[in-house]
Amino acid sequence: DQQVKQNSPSLSVQEGRISILNCDYTNSMFDYFLWYKKYPAEGPTFLISISSIKDKNEDGRFTVFLNKSAKHLSLHIVPSQPGDSAVYFCAASANTNAGKSTFGDGTTLTVKP
């Protein structure tokens, strides 16, 4: 039973437009959610996080939205740039399980010039 799901394996957008990456989770014990970005042959890098007590968190061009009732979160990238082309992983954590994160399978974002 996959507890964190990214249902879109890939997404293609035009440079300058908005990219919206989605993530769903099933475990109601999760109270922290993170997004990571991964380039080929590199390790993932932390992008942005959100606590379950918030419904939005912004960092520059990146905004994460959390809908707890729907167990859904999304990452918005505005405006999208070709350098944003990468695999994006959604991850969820529970403070009661310190040090453990559950990852989705990732969404490959391609931003076309």
Next chain:
Amino acid sequence: NAGVTQTPKFQVLKTGQSMTLQCAQDMNHEYMSWYRQDPGMGLRLIHYSVGAGITDQGEVPNGYNVSRSTTEDFPLRLLSAAPSQTSVYFCASSYSTWPTYGYTFGSGTRLTVV
């Protein structure tokens, strides 16, 4: 700042061989973890540690051992390699306030078992 250093970057093993994947961090992070990533899949937690001398199992621990004798090092041992362990292995570390800041990952070890 080296961050998280993993060695080796590539390794080919024969079935039944054993080896140790090395991981070291220089950020004084309390938490360290090992994940594996199979093609088209996300990262799955193998083992993790919340401090020196403390380790616990993750989602897919079978066939792997860990120990954490120092804050800096967290080696992963494959006891008897199997083709199913062909994967990319990532070591990660974080502060105990980890949910806010996320993990810092190493660049990975690509392991092939033949």
